[in-house]
Amino acid sequence: MSMVDRVVGLAAVLGGIVLAVAGWWLDLGTSKLPGPGFFPLLIGVSMGGLGVWLLLHPGREEESLRFSSSRWSSFTLALVSVVSYAALLQDLGYLISTFGLLVVQLRWVEKQNWRVVLLTAGMAAFGSLVVFRVFLKVPLPAGILPLPKGW
């Protein structure tokens, strides 16, 4: 039996209850004029019902919730690097943070040699800055690096 279906089913039941309560709290309205909580209530009831369905009739495949891939560390690093990118983009600026993101991705996630890493990361970060900031006028954050006038 699929463990994934059971866990998702349970989450859907709980989510459905929360939504139904939220719908009630938002105001269900009257029988002539539905309120803002009416549709969320319907969504909550449907979600709960589907959750019960999944709990009672989970799929037959032996699906596990465990992550067993050998590339799990690469995946974690990729995820941490994109989250850090979002956190640092404004302060460090587009050029430095994009260069950093690409270096991490190419060197440690994709295991490329340093020559390829530095060349690709440098060209891509600089090239995209020129295209988007200079030509397309997208105000990408400059950050701590002073950019030439008119950029």
Next chain:
Amino acid sequence: MDTLSSLLAGLVASLTPANLLIVFLGVLIGTVIGILPGLGPTASIALLLPATVGMDMVASLIFLAGIYYGAMYGGSTTSILVNIPGEAASVVTCIDGYQMARQGRAGAALGMSAFGSFIGGTLGVLAVMLISPFLAEAALKFGAPEMFALLFFAFTCIGTLVGKSVARGLLMAVLGLLLGVVGTDEIHGVDRFTFGTLYLRDGIGLVPLAMGLFGLGEILFNIEQREATGSVLQVPKNLLPTRDDWKQSFWAIIRGSGLGFAIGVLPGGMPAVASLMSYAVEKRVSKHPERFGQGAIEGVAGPETANNAATAGGFVPLLTLGIPTNSVLALLLAALMLHGVTPGPLLLLKWPQVFWGVIASMYIGNIMLLVLNLPLIGIFVQLLRVPYAILSPLIIMFVLLGAYGLNNSIADVIMTLFFGVLGYLLKRFSFEPAPLVLAFVLGPMMELNLNKALIMSGAANPVYFFTRPISGVLLGMALVVLALPLLRWLGKKAARRKSQVVKR
């Protein structure tokens, strides 16, 4: 005659040098996107959508539509040459296309795939042109109850037709509805599920949602699950199929066109579903089903034709009813709305240039793709030589850059990341994200029409919907769609019980 003159007017509008260039760019970008694994048409259109805001209305739509059917063409190239589908609709092409390539017949597979795509796409566009005006006229009679019933029918089809499990598909669709209600309620002006943040008051954006689920989610999944695959990376020769190839593929192409178009019109009828169904049909009707999986050319011709016919078919409900049948069309709907065009029955009356311009551009696009795909195959093969390990970080960069460029806001980047992780988890545990995106788009329309219909009924009375013939029939059809899995389950249970009794 009216249809013909309108089409001619559309052709004149599309045949301006600027628009021809835009169609060319669209189909070229689409083909490249289809060829390169990792960035499907949904994520790519989401990425390029903001760039089309400054464009002319017709130009932006034909550009995005060009990317869509270009990707359908391009996806087959990677399936045949490297056994990696460029996008979901080309998954089945891997089965026989790659086997043909291993037998040294990559050229014939690519050629037949291009011709099949052209024929399927052209016949599909012809059908769109003929059916749409009638459907739009009929839809003008739709009131709120009929619209709600139609949307509810679409919702049930999306949930039940897409993915492996009906419960999972419907749950994804319900999650999409939930995400669609986030923001300030337009009718009552009340904030719903915004958690006090200003950003969520405008609701969740379709572009960060689509880019996260289909772009970033796919890349993260590929990083974790990457496997080495064999490839036949040589520039194929003799792209023109032989007379025997044509003989074997002719009926597969005809069946693929009809089946693909019919599936494309249905909500949830994604090109990937059409190609899969076409493969199943071809295998079933074949006198030698054992050839399938060993390099049968009709196993390439049928699905490739079907996915392009489905691509065209999807434009019927989008342009005439305002209902997108897959996630790419949901983004095209957003593109139309960005330009102040409301797709639906009035589109043909109010903005005929949009409708006929798109139809005409599809004809031109199909011809361009045929002309483009065959001679440029050598260049596309070179593109495939760029290692995925280099492409993947660059795609991540473009997705994050696109997210930031939407409103120059980090909040959009964070939202894209959130949906990227969700997209990864969905793919990791075999949940199909397409029903989520479609329900996200349909949800607000459903709520609005439900509320209007309930007000019209004078009391919250569900029986009211069944007192009106069109809404009654549509809701009846939706209930049948919902009941089918239950009936199938009861049938299986009864059969199991019967076999147990026989064993005893």
